[in-house]
Amino acid sequence: MGDKAQGRKILVVAELRGETIHPVTFELLGKSREIVEHTGGEVYSVVFGSSIDKAKASELIHYGADRVFLFKDPVFSVLNPMLYAYNLVKLCREEKPDIILMGATCFGRSLGPRVAAALKTGLTADCIDLRIDENGELIQVRPAFVGNILAHIKTKTKPVMSTVRYRVMKAREKDESRSGLIIEKTAEKLFQDRIRLVGEAVPKRLNITDAEIIVAGGRGLGSAEGFKLLGELASLLGGVVGSSRPPVDDGWIRKEHQVGYSGSIVKPRLYIACGISGSPQHLFGMKDAETIVAINSDPSAPIFRVADYGIVGDLYQVIPLMIKEIKARRSSVG
Template identity: 40%
Template sequence: MAECKNIMVYVETAEGNPVKVGLEMLSPAKKLADKVTAVVIGGGVADAAKEVAKAGADQVICVDSEDYKEFNLDAYAQVLVELVKEENPEAVFVGGTQDGKDIAPVVAAKCNTGCASDVLDIKAEDGEVIYTCPLYGGTVLEDVKIKTTPQIATLRSGAFQKVEDPTEGEVVAKEVKVADDVIKAKITESVKEIAETINLEEAEVIVSGGRGMGSKENFALVDDLAKLLGGVVGATRPAIEDGWVSKIHQVGQSGKIVAPKLYIACGISGATQHVSGIMNSGYIVAINKDEDAPIFDVANVGIVGDVMKVLPVMIEEIKKIKDAQ
């Protein structure tokens, strides 16, 4: 039974496509609400809105304007606030991306309501919606109730599955203007590094390296394995601080929260901050010479051994299998 009449889901786009967590959020929303209204904001996002409609949203409000081609926190937050006033949803779900983590608390403040962060599970009990959120790097889970409306929540990527057998909803184009005095910060120039094209949150295979890799030269093996598997490279904070790879690759509580189908941890001990960022991965393989390393507590397969001896063998064997296919 639905606990809400209407839930609004803000679906972020990247390079003209809806991000994975945006589509995943439609699933818990549909279980809780009679109507799910998705919102897509940007420039040239009409096709993305159609994808969201096909993914299970009952209605998709598409705010497509050159004014919103570049993400601007003040502008996007105000657009959402205006739509909240029009649609009067009981809850607003936002993906836990870098931009989503910025926009959700701003919308909550403007709507004078509460915000649950990094939600891993949502359930309804006695007519109330309960959000399960991690605390202290994921070592404790807390159930949160928001007494004010609309309830705002950021949902973690990979925590929910996409809607199965969705029925296609309708797309409604809307024009929402934001007053100039609302925009406190303006983008004067945008510089995009090549490294920024790496999308850890959408990756199906991630091979990550930690301090145990020993050096930048050794870390190249992580890149070799990732390329061989068609995946992307991840890293822990120590590997990044030592300059072995750029910060855009950081996985963990202070980096990217990921949920690939396969996660391979190479020379990673398994600090809480890192483990909390990979806990929704489908399958975890860990390689570490310390048999008591915490990473083995969450791994599906643990390999106890010197990563510099194990990785070359893995790479060689995978190459043989691929060549035989």
């Protein structure tokens, strides 16, 4: 990276899902603003899309970009990583950012390594935090050794590239009064015929990260059977089932349900923790939920320290009562 006094140029690679900008992009813009407030410099963003217009691209400015490079071309209707990478590498060679950030999503994971290889630089994947040291150097924080330690990584090669997990950083409030520059770019249309879209698969996987309501169970369930009860409550509330790590380790439920440090980070409106003690590793994944309800038979369980509502009791008595009450209220309304 250059001299601290020169400031930093950070490039956030925006991700589009259909017509919508994926929120991880706004989180990365928020973090980038925080960094340049410390080091000086500018936040750039780049977006590729077949139908994205200037109005949509200006959302990136409202969330923190000073400059947006807009590649609008029908070739970007197919997510062809070679084509995206080629254009991104070209842009990076022209603009010379010090730091390049993208989401640790399928998009970022597919694009990041290609771009890093072409720019002959390193890539720190799956970061959960980014900090600046006293010299203005970027420190990338990520779990290492199967999540047993948190590695603090400084990259020697430039630009510094990181992919960052969704929901670990805070987006800034949208500020429609922010102004910035939108620069339209012409796409190089290489490799177009290498990938052909034959249809879109509807993902069967659980998307716990975006769930608004999560009913999660822990070792206190005692067996895999307990998740059936949790599933009933979750479906009544229109939510999904989550889990702490022990039920996953014991094979009671699949890994994609796991919340926490080595699982998913969630920010639902409602998180009901059933038979979960509240270890730091679990709290890491759910502490930002809007409302936390804890059901635990041990009044001294640490989960009660973060809970908005705590129920001390046996979950096998409490949850059936909740289900009964919800059903009774629904039938009296309908």
